[in-house]
Amino acid sequence: MKDVVFYFQVHQPWRLRRYSFFDIGRSAHYFDDAENARILARVAAKCYLPMNRLILRLVEQHGGAFRCAYSVSGTALSQMEAWAPEALESFRRLAATGCVEFLCETSHHSLSFLGDENEFRAQVRAQAALVERLFGRKPTAFRNTELVVSNRVARLAEEEGFAAILGEGADHLMGWRSPHHVYRPEGCERIKILLRSYKLADDIAFRFSNRAWDSWPLTADKFAGWMGGLPARDEVIGLFMDYETFGEHQWADTGIFDFMDHLPAALLARGGLRFATPSEAAARHDPVARLDVPNPVSWADAERDLTAWLGNGMQRAAHDALYALAPLAQAAAAAGRPDLLESWRRLSTSDHVYYICTKWFSDGDVHKYFSPYATPYDAFITFMNVLDDLARRLRAAAPAAEPVPSA
């Protein structure tokens, strides 16, 4: 019996407003509330609400045989609380079915595992508490920002008490091995890693509406047929993807909702396949081997590495400048300014350095990634201006703190 594990990622960043050098010292208004609210409302209407409705119906229709998981970043949750409470409520209804698992991640969808491990632990604990408060259950499985895994990240997750971690089944990581098993990361004793079956997951997430694809149109029966044809020894099929696949990346008129509507029945009808949440799948299967992940592996781009976030000098400068302030941000919070720590954490969201990526910009392929900025240079300038202002406010709030060394 193979476990089919659907996990959907839900995330929204706090996008910055146009913040110039001349705002430094004058304005602590960093975030573009109107734009953030507008985007959240749009995504809620096109994706979260209709898809949550569908998932809830599927869970009820199949009497618990259909199961899946979500990870919702803390930044997305706080935006929903503010601007789309009905979307948050629909996630809570899913949690209440007992068939939908909510994973843990860093509260601010950050790269803190690289920048500051204390901050990483703090964000993981903050998110775990938030998930428990909103969805009624302490999370037991962890997924890191952009599905980044390394031996070290897995070890940190294990130390934080998680039984499972999710990762990318990248070719260069797996080699001849199949991503359709549970493994144990090198250097860990208890935690198990579930891997994304990227070919099958991307058939849905990226290729579904591509008419040039030789398998277009993809139907639930066709996809179920592929799953049924997998080797008998395969145990776990990780279908991990952005939730915005449904209704945003693939518009409703592509038939993506109908596809998902019919997929559970088509899969369950085949026999030998069942749905499981990540924690259930990890509990059922023993690791077949150790998996050595010395360098971070992500689910992004062909490279499956961190170059989309830290690939150029501006990104590294921004990342370094941000984390140089981490101790000061903690000190400011301790000195009675948790709002400044929250602002700092919102800047730690990985989207901010992603907007500074120049990988595709030279080719004029600026539409390959979504960015509120016209150019990566604008993204860098805005981020550094905001960070400059925040640094001044942090120093004023925590005057006793050690001077921040320049990174």
Added chain:
Amino acid sequence: MLGWEFPPHISGGLGTACEGLTRGLASQGVEVLFVVPKRWGDEQAGHMRLLGCEEVDAPADGGATHPAAAVLAAAAAPGAQDAAAAPASLVASAAEVAPAAEAAPPPGGRAALASVLAVDSTLTPYLDEEEYERLIEALGPGGGAARLRASPRVVEAALRLAEEFPSLPELRAEAERAARGARLRFSGHYGSDLLAEVARYALAVGEIARRERFDLIHAHDWMTYPAGLLASRLTGKPLVVHMHATEYDRSGDHPNPRVAAIEREGLHAARLVVPVSHYTAGILKRRYGVDPAKIRVVHNAVTHREQQQAWHVERAIPEPVVLFLGRVTFQKGPDYFLEAAARVVAAEPFVKFVVAGSGDMLPAMIERTAELGLARHVHFTGFLRGKDVERIFALADLYVMPSVSEPFGITPLEALALDTPAIVSRQSGVSEVLAHALKVDFWNVEDLADKILAVLRHPALREALVANGRAEVASMHWDVSGAHMLEVYREAAA
């Protein structure tokens, strides 16, 4: 090909673009005869025939003999280029697709791939009439050794053209004068204003066109449009007009109405119209009502020079240097540069600003500098050329092109080729082809100041702009523009 200037005797980007484009065309096997008002003799024009109008030794009747063969032979002979020269030039382009043969061509035949004809003239393309008057006065009476006369057929065609296009009454006056046997001079004895020079240039080109063999006429900017029209009438060859800068770019909402009218007549009469950017194409549609169906954008490119690696300017001063380089005129936005400088200095006093160039706004800009309390921060160098331009680019930490309306704007590419990052206004053609520059709306001086400060404060930003921008500039070649131009020629000649 009809053009007004050719390097190194240039007052702006027009001549540089003409040089690059003719080289790009030569690489496509196109033979170009480039006619300038005056040839100086030190132009690097081995890739084409460069002819100054005063080199044409025309008999009074002009029709009986064929001196063109002699001119061609002289141009092809070694050392002939040193013999005659003139300041501005009318370019007649022969769009013949032939294998690019650099070997010595037969004398009298299609000699070099291109040549320049010089017409003795005081015209420079960016002067307005007032500036021009001052220049004429400074030159005093007398001028080049003009020998060319217009033949009766050219005079007759010019008179007909003058009736159809009333925006240039000087054409009638000059044609009548030529009919009385006057030689075509270009130095100011008769009618010391720009438009009369344009009219005489047209007559000279008409005369040259009768004697040369070519397939197509390509005219650069309004000064050569009447000439292109006249040559097209006389020979029946199609006319393509290039737009490097419109009167609205130069003068904003207060154009010289006669210049704008000449532009409009040329644009409407031409078979195809070639603006240097989509930005300029928009102006042609909006301001001149040009039919979009006959507009073909051909972007400028960059001439890659080997010696550019050689500049390692030793830093003489510790302050970062922010550079403005261009004519100090309304079009180039020097006032926005100063306003941004004031904001930068308020935040970061340890910065120098250099204004390199001259123009009608220079006195006002110097005054404004004092008013803003920037006298210690802003330095005016006057007009720079050649090596001095490269040196100042290499010395600067940042180049700013805040143009109000810039049809193309090649200077940011030159800056990047010398490892200096650039900020360009969005009201420019170059912003269409250059991804790796910072972009601002020219009026938004706060945004400009913000970006100047960002480049000065963040080495990572500067390094990224330079590394990515340099690679981008290295990928821009005139060969590509030449190939696009050839497509336009084929279409126009079809």
